[in-house]
Amino acid sequence: MIVPNKAIPYSTSLLSKLPTILDSINAPIPPVELYHELHSNFDDLSQFLLALDTLYVLEKVTIENGELRQC
Numbered sequence: 001m002i003v004p005n006k007a008i009p010y011s012t013s014l015l016s017k018l019p020t021i022l023d024s025i026n027a028p029i030p031p032v033e034l035y036h037e038l039h040s041n042f043d044d045l046s047q048f049l050l051a052l053d054t055l056y057v058l059e060k061v062t063i064e065n066g067e068l069r070q071c
Contacts, residue, residue: 002050017041017051022060028067 004010020041024034035048042048052068055061061068 002054014047014051014054017047018055018060021051021055022070025061025068025070028064028069030067031063034068 002014004013004015010016020038021034024038031052035042035045038048042051052061056063059071062071063069
């Protein structure tokens with residue numbers, strides 16, 4: 001789930017995983033490589049992609065030449 005509520009604690013929500021991604025992007029990195037580094041923090045690939053989509057919409061990351069970069 002994306003946001004915490006009465007049934008979903010913050011620790012299992014998508015919002016708690018966003019800082020993990022941001023902390024891991026120190027230099028431009030392909031999304032596949034980033035997923036291999038962080039896959040243990042996510043339930044599955046779709047959760048990771050949803051987190052990347054969220055960061056993109058919030059203008060915290062961008063993708064250039066197939067690599068993720070922090071804005």
